[in-house]
Amino acid sequence: MRKISQGLSHFLLNATNTEQFVKTAQFYKALGFQEILGQNDNAITSEKVWLKLHAEESSLTSDVTIKLVIDTSAVQREQPPQDVDWALHTSGMVLTVTDIDTIKGQLKEQGVLFQDQSSTSANDRIQLIELYALDPLNNMIVFANKPAFPSLLDKHDILSQGAPTAVKAASQPSPKRKKIAVLTSGGDAPGMNPAVRAVVRYGISKGCEVFAVYEGYQGLVDGGERIRKMDWKSVRGWLAVGGTTIGTARCMPFKKREGRLQAAQNLVSNGIDSLIVCGGDGSLTGADVFRSEWPGLINELKESGRITAEQANTYQHLTIVGLVGSIDNDMSSTDITIGAVTSLHRICESVDSIGTTALSHSRAFVVEVMGRHCGWLALMAGIATGADFVFIPERPPTSDDWESVMCSVAQRHRQLGKRKTVIIVAEGAIDRSLKPIKAEYIKDILSDRLGLDTRVTTLGHTQRGGSPAAFDRILATIQGVEAVEAVLRSTPDTPSPLIGMSNNHVTTGPLMKAVELTHDVAKAISEKDFARAMELRDPQFSEEFDAYSASTILDDHSMILPEHQQMRLAVIHVGAPAGGMNAATRTAVRYGLNRGHTMLGIYNGFPGLVRGSVEEMSWIKVDGWTSRGGSELGTNRAVPGESVDMGMVAYQLQQNNIQGLMIIGGFEAFTALRNLEEARDKYPSLCIPICHLPATVSNNVPGTDYSLGSDTSLNAITDACDSILQSARSSRRRVFVVEVQGGRSGYLAVEAGIATGANTIYIPEEGLSLARLQSDVRHLMALYLDDDADRSEGRIVLRNETVSKTYTTDVISSILKDEGHALFDSRTAVLGHLQQGNTPSPMDRIRATRLAMRCVCFLEKHALAVLDNAYRNGTPIPVELTKDVESAAVIGLSGNQVTHRSVPSLLPVTDLKNRKPKDAWWYEHRPLVDLLSGRGLFTKQAQELLSE
Incomplete structure (x- = not known):
């Protein structure tokens, strides 16, 4: 059994053959688990199945999800001897239950062996449930009644209550809480705030203390108030905010050893030995240098008396994890970086707007976009806007007389009837002799040779601005979660990891290897090895360049x-x-x-x-x-x-x-x-x-991860929900139930739920029941009880249009309002066809x-x-x-x-x-919606109210 994102996503169970697969699925079904992703007639016919146990339909206190697959390379676990105490088993799945007799009956009915080690407290008032059993794969399952969801919103220390996970490994707790710091550095990028939000909330959910370092590495050097402990509410509302709220700044002191020595002292004084850095290659290189020097810095601090011997012994190692925040998308070893897609949105919005005035006056426009060593923004903007010509550093014009080639293309397009000409040039564009190609020079060529009324537009820092696009919010969130996981599994011998994306999956690889490959691109360009430069980009970069050329340039x-x-x-x-x-x-x-x-x-x-x-x-x-x-x-x-x-x-x-x-x-x-x-x-x-x-x-076509229109729809939903949240926030205590499209697929609801910070979502794959609605009412009551009286937040719930014929959007809103005991109001919003988007x-x-x-x-x-x-x-x-x-x-x-x-x-x-x-790659994101909204995490006040 392998755990995926402990306490967050699901258990992944590997059966080595079909017989084991079927037996295991039947075992969990007997415990009340249900198939949730399209198996016909509840029959086990595939090599992969998702099983979910709903808390309201069992004796559990929280939902549990299992992904069962056939993996012939998996290693079969050995069954532990029955005469050995199974409580000594090193790992297992812990299910929090309230009715042990029901569980025993289900296990006996299947002939499953188990060890019951339940006990009663000395005063005979509290029964401590502790029952150990094995599934057909010999995975240990522990049924217990110990609290699994201490309050994350409560300000009291939650460590004593255990790690707040619905499903957690039954391993020995750490003797001390992990303290993690997160900082943003280098140029700001839309999506940095969602990344910080994910790190803070997921870190807290793992029982960690999370600190934000304000003003980047400068804050690390300055210490004091610039290293602040974050709580659940600290990052409320950050999803829709561009840039980085915790700030970024150039820091010359950190480039020197004395500055890094001071930074180390500040971390140790706060008990921090893990650092998550979101930035570009320069910021991540600095972080890895810091890690490599850490033992020497700690030793020097101890010898100079700036830290104690005990502190030096405790903080011998520094863990570094990198997240790439860069609008240029210039980091190797990842298909996309945080902020790049939003920046592309800003560019396309500008070029689309320029296009209307160019069309009106039959003008030519030369648009300069960012990208010193990377032409991703320029190329993608050229494709997305239908630009007549694009200049990028990785693929200079093949002809030395590129001016004539460009003019020939522009003239052909004009002769075909086109009234406007748009040229997009990356700021680092060069010709084959490495001579810079500048926007003003291009303008002069078009004006002098073709007689076109030409203007130059340099977009500058508008490309960094604005609210993050849905793609960047989702990307930053799932990578932020993975960054915390990387911290928790890191060892002193583990190379600093970089969190990336490849083939639509989050990846973890050596940070410095990625930085080296990134630098190799600039080196290849300087050596005129442009083929190598293209190879070092993500796999689709070259193909997209060819597609652009074939459909736009090569009409000759x-x-x-x-x-x-x-x-x-x-x-x-x-x-x-x-x-x-x-x-x-x-x-x-x-x-x-x-x-x-x-x-x-x-x-x-x-x-x-x-x-x-x-x-x-x-x-x-x-x-x-x-x-x-x-x-x-x-x-x-x-x-x-x-x-x-x-x-x-x-x-x-x-x-x-x-x-x-x-x-x-x-x-x-x-x-x-x-x-x-x-x-x-x-x-x-x-x-x-x-x-x-x-x-x-709806993104519901087989044979593809993405359908055209699904990203446009997600952005339309995200923009609408941002406006709805603003209204709800202004009204303070208001919950909006927002209906989204998707047919019988929950894709839009799940991904939009992450992008908008929805409180919860209702999707066809899971269905909807009255018990679920009652649970959600309790959750919302807990949140509003925890809010400050004068600073309550507006919140949203997303409902797929087909999730239930009984519980319509209006019915759900009425239930929430009536059962909320006047703690909050409720309204509805049916987005309808605006989800198809405009542009x-x-x-x-x-x-x-x-x-x-x-x-x-x-x-x-x-x-x-x-x-x-x-x-x-x-x-x-x-x-x-x-x-x-x-x-x-x-x-x-x-x-x-x-x-x-x-x-x-x-x-x-x-x-x-x-x-x-039948498969749904996006379903693994589903638990993020509930976890990052704090679902199931009740404050003491809410518990008292609900028990009355």
């Missing part, structure tokens, strides 16, 4: 296919509108035209196809579509074979000689793909390559560009063999191009990789009834 016939390989490809939108649909269509059309294909747009979905609403798309037709929300082609939920006649669909495909079909949409689009693939035997014109690019706010988020635009190009490549791949064969034999191109099952697929994202998943391969992992995948 350099990519065109031989005439016999040129196809007629169509794009259709299906389902509800989603941000990114238009961006994907634009890329597909322009890339397809650059390849020589005839690109067709089908208006108003499959009903439009049946009516013959098919139009040839031109390069200028899709100009400006990148930043447009909704669907310019028009979309609806009609699906061929169900509400649309399949024969008419096949007829129109043949009439328009469509040789490849790209479907952009949500679960309806997946259903359409499945129906079209199944009907191939009956209709030859359906035997063409067909791909589905997932686009839905697509930069992340959705970037994903759309990358995936759309891959879709066109996919359609080519599965048709070119037949086209080549017909050309060689001098025969007409057949209607039937392919019947290969792999030629009808979902083109999606798995981590940072683009994948092609055929319909037959996806059906076994799809819950067709509930219209979603």
Whole structure:
């Protein structure tokens, strides 16, 4: 058994074979656990299952979640001898119960051996429950009635009550509380405050004392009031605040040994031996140097009498953990850094605004963005805004006469009918001779050679400002939690870890290795090894650069296919509108035209196809579509074979000689793909390559981690909830029940719950009961009792639209209000279609560009063999191009990789009834919502009130 995020997320149980898997699942089901992620008819049919035991439906005092998987490489635990005291077992799962007789009955019914070591206190008033049992994997389970949730909100010391975890390892407690300090350093980045909030609250939940160091390393040197102990309320409201509330400052003294000596003394005097640093490579390098010198610094402090011998003995080692806060996204060993996505939001907002005035006056704009050694911001902004040309340090223009190349591109675009020209340049952009490329110089070139009325806009520090985007809030939160975990598992021999992201998962790797690789990028650029510089960036950086070039720059016939390989490809939108649909269509059309294909747009979905609403798309037709929300082609939920006649669909495909079909949409689009693939035997014109690019706010399409539109929706929900919270806060004691979309998937509610700091969430995967609502009322009462009388906070609860037909949004609000004993008021907010967003988020635009190009490549791949064969034999191109099952697929994202998943391969992992995948990678984030809101942590006042 391996513990994941102790007290936070879930237990991960590894069965070595199917028999063990089934027995273990049945064992926990007998104890009352329920499957919660889409298994049909409660049958165990997969190699992974989530099981949850709800407190209100058992004798437990808190929810418990288990993830059971088959792992053939797992090591089977040995069963401990029955004549040995099982209480001596080093680890186990502790379940806090109130009714031991019920548990005994369940165990006896299954024939499970157990040791009952319960006892009664000397005065016969208190029964101490302590029962030990083994599951089929020989994992120890301890049933006890010791308190598992002491108050985190209470100001009293909670150490004596035990670590506040609902599920915790039964190991010996530490003799002293861990003290952790967190600081932010270097340039500020949106998301630093959510990271600090996560460190503080999760650290407290682990029984640690957490300190914030104000003003970065300067505060570490100054000490005193700049090192402040934080409590649960200290970070209230920080999620939506940009920059860093605890401050950052340049600190020359810390660069010298005397400054680091003073910093060490200040940490020791506060009893701190662990430091979490959120900053760039310079800040993290300084932290690692500090750690390496620590033993010498401690020895010097002891010899000079500045600390005692006992202190020197106690604080022999310093633990350092790094979080990367950098808007440049310039750190190697991580796909993304805290603050980069929000900065991209600010840039795109500015460029979109500039675009309207450029269009009005037919002007050219040169926009300079940050990025001295990293072109991530410039490149992604270029993709997301449809800029005509981009200059980045890692990939200088290939031609020495880049000025002429740029002018040629701009002129071609103008000749095609474009009224504006936008060039984006990173501040560190260079040519192949390492000569800087400056915005003013570009402006002069455009003005002098093309006669364009050109302006320069340097965005400067606006790129750092504003409230963090949903992505950065979530990223910072889960990385902040992992940083605390890294502190707790660190040893003196462990290299300083860096918390990063790779393949959509939080990673932990050597900090200095990442710093070295980061410095290698600048070194490679200085040595003109630009290929190496691109390799050192995250894996998708190079592919996204190629996608941008292929769809925007290379419209000069350099990519065109031989005439016999040129196809007629169509794009259709299906389902509800989603941000990114238009961006994907634009890329597909322009890339397809650059390849020589005839690109067709089908208006108003499959009903439009049946009516013959098919139009040839031109390069200028899709100009400006990148930043447009909704669907310019028009979309609806009609699906061929169900509400649309399949024969008419096949007829129109043949009439328009469509040789490849790209479907952009949500679960309806997946259903359409499945129906079209199944009907191939009956209709030859359906035997063409067909791909589905997932686009839905619900993010419920199988075969992809993310669907287009889901990020836009999260930002729309986050912005709306920020406004709602402001209203609730102004009203002091008010709780808003906010209804969000998502169909039968809880993705939006879970991720938005983290991004907004929701008090709790209601999702279909867990369901909703009256007992759960009663528990939530008690939780809210506890929070409002703990609030200062004149400083109460507004709070929100997120409800998925389909979680319950009985407990509607209005009903939940009424229950909260009536059962809250006038401690708080309640209101509702149904966000509705505003969740589809207005302007697509930069992340959705970037994903759309990358995936759309891959879709066109996919359609080519599965048709070119037949086209080549017909050309060689001098025969007409057949209607039937392919019947290969792999030629009808979902083109999606798995981590940072683009994948092609055929319909037959996806059906076994799809819950067709509930219209979603059976797996849910995001569910591991679910417990964060409750934990970071303090759910289950009652104050003494609340306990007294609820017992009356």
